[in-house]
Amino acid sequence: MFIASPLLLPAAAAAAPVPTMEYVDPQGTFKLQVPKGWQQVNLVPGTGILASWYDPANRGSDTLVVYAAPTAAASTRELGTAQEVGEALAGVSPGGSLQQWGSDRRSKGREYITTQVRFTGVSAGLFGAVLDIRCCVVAEGQKYTLRISSKADNIEGNAGWYQTVNRIVQSFQRAAAGRARQCFKPRASSTVAAEVAGPAAKAADNYPIVDIREQCKELRARVCKETLAGGLIYVSGGDLQHRNGADVYYKFRPSSDFAYLTGVTEPGFACLLDPETQRFTLVAPKVPEDAAVWWGGLPSLDQLAEQAGAAACIYTEDLPQYVQQHHSDVQTLHILPGDDPQQQAQLLGLPHFAQHQQQAVQQLAGLQALQAVQSSSTGSTAGRSSSTSQQIQLSTAFLESTLHRCRATKTAAEVGCLMEASRGSAAAHKAMWAACKPGLKEYQLEAAFAHAAGQAGLMQLGYPCIVGAGANGAILHYERNSATVKPNDLVLVDAGAEFRHYTADITRTFPASGKFTAQQRDIYDVVLSMQQHALSQIQPGASWADIQQSTRQLLLQQLQQLGLVKGSADALTDAGIDRVFMPHGLGHFLGLDVHDQLGLVKGSTDALADAGIDRVFMPHGLGHFFGLDVHDVSDVGPVPQRLQAGHVITVEPGLYFMPLLLQRAFNDPKQAPLLVKPAVEALLDMGGVRIEDNVLVTDSGHFNLTMAAGMPKEAAEIEAYMAAHNASCSSN
Numbered sequence: 001m002f003i004a005s006p007l008l009l010p011a012a013a014a015a016a017p018v019p020t021m022e023y024v025d026p027q028g029t030f031k032l033q034v035p036k037g038w039q040q041v042n043l044v045p046g047t048g049i050l051a052s053w054y055d056p057a058n059r060g061s062d063t064l065v066v067y068a069a070p071t072a073a074a075s076t077r078e079l080g081t082a083q084e085v086g087e088a089l090a091g092v093s094p095g096g097s098l099q100q101w102g103s104d105r106r107s108k109g110r111e112y113i114t115t116q117v118r119f120t121g122v123s124a125g126l127f128g129a130v131l132d133i134r135c136c137v138v139a140e141g142q143k144y145t146l147r148i149s150s151k152a153d154n155i156e157g158n159a160g161w162y163q164t165v166n167r168i169v170q171s172f173q174r175a176a177a178g179r180a181r182q183c184f185k186p187r188a189s190s191t192v193a194a195e196v197a198g199p200a201a202k203a204a205d206n207y208p209i210v211d212i213r214e215q216c217k218e219l220r221a222r223v224c225k226e227t228l229a230g231g232l233i234y235v236s237g238g239d240l241q242h243r244n245g246a247d248v249y250y251k252f253r254p255s256s257d258f259a260y261l262t263g264v265t266e267p268g269f270a271c272l273l274d275p276e277t278q279r280f281t282l283v284a285p286k287v288p289e290d291a292a293v294w295w296g297g298l299p300s301l302d303q304l305a306e307q308a309g310a311a312a313c314i315y316t317e318d319l320p321q322y323v324q325q326h327h328s329d330v331q332t333l334h335i336l337p338g339d340d341p342q343q344q345a346q347l348l349g350l351p352h353f354a355q356h357q358q359q360a361v362q363q364l365a366g367l368q369a370l371q372a373v374q375s376s377s378t379g380s381t382a383g384r385s386s387s388t389s390q391q392i393q394l395s396t397a398f399l400e401s402t403l404h405r406c407r408a409t410k411t412a413a414e415v416g417c418l419m420e421a422s423r424g425s426a427a428a429h430k431a432m433w434a435a436c437k438p439g440l441k442e443y444q445l446e447a448a449f450a451h452a453a454g455q456a457g458l459m460q461l462g463y464p465c466i467v468g469a470g471a472n473g474a475i476l477h478y479e480r481n482s483a484t485v486k487p488n489d490l491v492l493v494d495a496g497a498e499f500r501h502y503t504a505d506i507t508r509t510f511p512a513s514g515k516f517t518a519q520q521r522d523i524y525d526v527v528l529s530m531q532q533h534a535l536s537q538i539q540p541g542a543s544w545a546d547i548q549q550s551t552r553q554l555l556l557q558q559l560q561q562l563g564l565v566k567g568s569a570d571a572l573t574d575a576g577i578d579r580v581f582m583p584h585g586l587g588h589f590l591g592l593d594v595h596d597q598l599g600l601v602k603g604s605t606d607a608l609a610d611a612g613i614d615r616v617f618m619p620h621g622l623g624h625f626f627g628l629d630v631h632d633v634s635d636v637g638p639v640p641q642r643l644q645a646g647h648v649i650t651v652e653p654g655l656y657f658m659p660l661l662l663q664r665a666f667n668d669p670k671q672a673p674l675l676v677k678p679a680v681e682a683l684l685d686m687g688g689v690r691i692e693d694n695v696l697v698t699d700s701g702h703f704n705l706t707m708a709a710g711m712p713k714e715a716a717e718i719e720a721y722m723a724a725h726n727a728s729c730s731s732n
Contacts, residue, residue, distance in 0.1 A: 017163040022171070025051065033171035034064060035164065041561065054561075064168070065147040135169045146172065204708045207416040212263040212500065213309030215413040220261055220273060220280055222406045227275040229398045231332030232323070235261060236270040236339050253460065257336060257403050259501040264308055266298075270316065274327065281326075282310040283319060323392070333392055334399040409646030415696055417502035418648060419705055422694060424456030425496045425504035426711035432493060433721055437728040438512050442467040442481040445493065453497035462503025466494035469512065473687030474656040476584060485512045490520055492690055505650050506706055507692030508713065514722040514729025516715055520686065523655055524715050526558045527689045530653040531713075534586060538651070538695055538702040542643045548586045551653060552578040564683075567674040577674055580665045581655050647697040648705070656688030 020033035023040075034053055041052040055062035135146040148165055227233065237258035240249040252267045261280075262271050268285030282305060287298055298304070305313040314322050323330065410418070431452035432445050446465040453461065468478040469485040473492035485491060489512040496504035509524065511517070516524060534551045556572045559565045565577055572578070643649070662680060665671040691713055693706035712718055722729040 017160045017167065020164065020167060020171075023051070030066070030172065032066070033168050035062075038062075038064065041557070063147070063149045065149075066145075066172075133165055135165070203703050204419055204705075207412050207419050209416045209420060210413045215411075215417075215500075216261060216263045217280075217309055218411055218413065219406070221278055222411075223261065223402060224273065224275040224278050226402050226406055227334070227398070229332065229334065229395075230275075231334055231395070232327055232330050233273040233275060233334045233399060234270060234339065235273075235336060235399075237262070237264060238267065240267045251460070253501065255338070256501065257407075260403070260407060262308055262310075263500065265501075268316075271310075272319075272323075279326075280308075280310045281322070282308050282313040283316055284313055286315045286317060330392060333394050335394055335396055336400055336403075337396045409644065410648050410696070411646075414502065415648065415705075417500045418504065418694065418696075419708065421458060421462075421497060421499040421502050421504040422506070422705045422709035422711075424453050424458040424499065425506050426706065426709040427456050428452035428458075428497060429493065429495065429506060429508055429711060430721060430725070433510055433718070434725040436485065436491065436510070436512055436722075436726065438485055438487040438489075440485050442469055442472070442483050442485065442491075445485070445491070446481050446495075449493070449495050456497075458497035458499055460498045460501075462496040462498045462505065466492070466507075468492045468687060471685055471687045473509065473689070474658045476656075487513050488517065490516075490524075490687060490689065492688060494690065494692065504706075504709075505692060505694060506711060507652055507690045508711070508718070509689040509691065510718050510722070514726055515719055519683065521715055522562055523683070523686065524689050526555070526562065527653050527655050527691050528713065528715070529558065530554055530655075531651055531691050531693065534651050534653065535693070535695065535702070535704065538643060538649075538697060540643055540645050540697060540699065544586075544641065544643060551586060552582070555582060555653070555655070562679075564676055564679050565674050566676060572674055575668075575670045575674055577665075577671060580661050580671065580675075581657075582653065583656070583658070583661060584654065586651060586653055643697045645697055645699045648694065649697070650692055650694055652690055652692030654688055654690035656690075657683045657686055658688075659684060 019036045021036050022031060023034045024031040030050065035055065037057075038053040038055050041054065050066040052065045053063065133148045133150075135148070146169060148168065150161065223233070235255070235258050237254035238252075240252055242248075243250050252265075254265060254267070254269075258264070258269070258271065261273065262269070262282065264271075264282065268287075270283040272281040272283060273279070284298065284301065284304055289297075291297065299307065301313040301315070305311070312322075428449045428451075432448045435448040436445060446467045449465055449467075450461065464479045465481065466478050467481045468475055469483055469491045470489040472478050472480075472483055473490055490509055491512055492507065492509045494505075494507040496506050498504075509527075511520060530551050533554050534547050537547045537550070553569065553573070555578050556565065556569060559577070559581065560567075560572070565572060567575075657680065662675075662684070665675055666677060693704050693711075693713070696703040696705060707713075712721055
């Protein structure tokens with residue numbers, strides 16, 4: 001690298017500058033000179049890009065993009081030296097390296113620095129140039145970034161091109177501060193990296209791990225406050241599930257609602273909760289004495305109560321007498337549908353279940369006996385008091401919705417659990433990157449993840465790992481994990497581990513060789529920009545449907561820029577082209593999209609929405625709540641209609657090349673004309689890319705747990721990590 005003052009150009013034959021014309025933003029926020037004949041790109045609001053153009057004669061090569069950052073600065077000197085600013089701008093480009101930079105320049109009160117950055121692949125996820133010029137501009141106290149890209153032979157030694165660049169920079173006029181938004185954060189210098197990482201690390205400190213008893217006590221208090229129907233609450237944790245043979249069972253995990261209320265991890269337990277007094281009673285199975293020989297004995301009832309923070313612990317068989325003694329006036333026992341004795345009796349009446357779920361049989365017998373308990377109630381008739389008795393009624397009408405409403409927003413202690421799960425899961429993902437090399441089996445990468453998660457103290461995975469190499473990355477719930485990883489494969493991994501049953505849910509896509517090819521980076525950066533766009537809109541009150549809609553519009557725009565689709569934005573949207581490449585939502589479950597584009601329904605949009613037709617075709621949502629279950633719950637379903645503080649959601653856009661969906665589209669008279677078939681078919685072996693983060697909605701915006709856990713996702717960061725930690729990649 002060398003310093004130019006202001007720009008030291010290689011010796012070259014003189015060339016005329018490119019003719020330009022003035023562009024004035026329709027909103028009157030800025031103006032600048034743009035090369036004549038270049039076409040403007042239709043942008044999706046909220047991307048952080050103020051304007052973008054490309055040369056139709058060199059599509060995907062010659063481009064001009066205007067970004068803005070909200071940082072005010074009186075001069076470029078406040079941002080650092082010319083070299084520091086150049087290195088920071090180079091860090092925005094995947095694989096970028098600074099070639100030359102200019103010292104501060106001043107023109108009519110405007111200061112700017114011009115840098116030349118060499119890189120491979122896609123710049124900022126939009127175009128496929130091979131050399132880049134970036135200009136950091138300070139105009140009247142507001143900082144902006146211009147990106148001007150072209151092929152190497154159009155830039156190197158072309159004095160006319162540099163004159164054009166300087167003309168564009170000098171012509172740039174002040175934009176309104178309210179329009180300024182940062183799109184891509186520089187990461188090259190340690191100072192900039194510290195500024196990015198510092199707030200996240202500090203925010204994570206606000207969510208420490210607390211004693212499990214205090215954590216569950218706070219959650220029980222929340223449920224009690226929300227329970228207005230009177231009576232008692234009964235929730236069971238479930239029993240061991242038989243796998244094979246006489247005594248082989250699946251690894252036990254308690255029901256999520258039971259874990260939420262108690263933190264107890266052993267099978268066969270239940271709990272009793274009085275909403276009025278918040279008295280918590282643990283209900284334990286009575287285990288035969290000989291069980292201690294095989295599985296170890298249970299602690300005493302007093303010890304169990306102490307460990308769980310319960311007022312008392314009783315055996316299941318003593319439940320009727322206990323209720324009669326301590327809750328003699330109770331008339332209703334609120335239970336979950338899965339604890340309904342009628343359903344349980346049918347299931348446990350089968351010999352197989354009766355043999356292998358003896359603790360569940362105990363729970364059923366206890367509930368059936370409890371139904372026979374006579375509760376006493378006092379009333380008045382004609383001015384006289386009277387005492388009556390009636391059987392306790394079991395109700396499934398309220399408890400499930402109450403628990404789901406409470407679980408939708410997380411306490412600080414719950415976020416602490418999710419943060420711990422995210423840390424361990426992020427470390428496990430990176431351990432996979434370090435272990436990966438062509439020739440391994442997908443299940444060997446899965447084993448590397450599970451091992452690293454266990455080393456981090458996370459003993460149970462939240463769900464089966466998805467490890468899809470190459471074309472397998474386009475299978476959304478791929479769990480075979482049996483294929484061989486090939487040298488040029490992208491590997492899509494969706495995996496997370498649990499802490500106190502709260503699971504992380506992280507997806508990353510990385511190159512098996514340690515280096516993205518140009519085509520792979522094209523696709524990867526499209527997905528990354530989609531996620532950045534969605535994340536930029538997450539705040540309390542935001543409409544989840546609106547976030548998805550604008551993210552899908554961005555997908556279509558970038559597919560068009562990559563030359564994979566053609567046609568107007570309306571035509572692409574109406575034909576459902578976005579769902580050919582991204583058939584899931586921004587996450588899973590409970591969607592608001594109505595699939596009328598496929599001709600499967602009829603009627604107005606309002607009528608279809610009111611009838612819930614969207615849920616018939618798309619039971620998953622735009623993202624999903626995140627907590628005890630991979631797709632967590634709320635009283636309105638797995639995805640909120642509007643975000644509120646305390647929600648924890650996943651944001652997981654993807655872009656896939658699925659043979660079945662593409663073949664259907666090629667044969668569809670409405671979709672086929674909008675697809676550039678040769679370009680799409682050339683990418684079939686790539687499989688797909690998905691990037692997934694776990695995000696807490698805060699009072700002032702959002703907090704990205706996955707990033708706070710140290711999980712890289714920029715293409716350059718992934719390549720750098722693999723080069724530093726993977727011997728097979730560092731030798732490439």
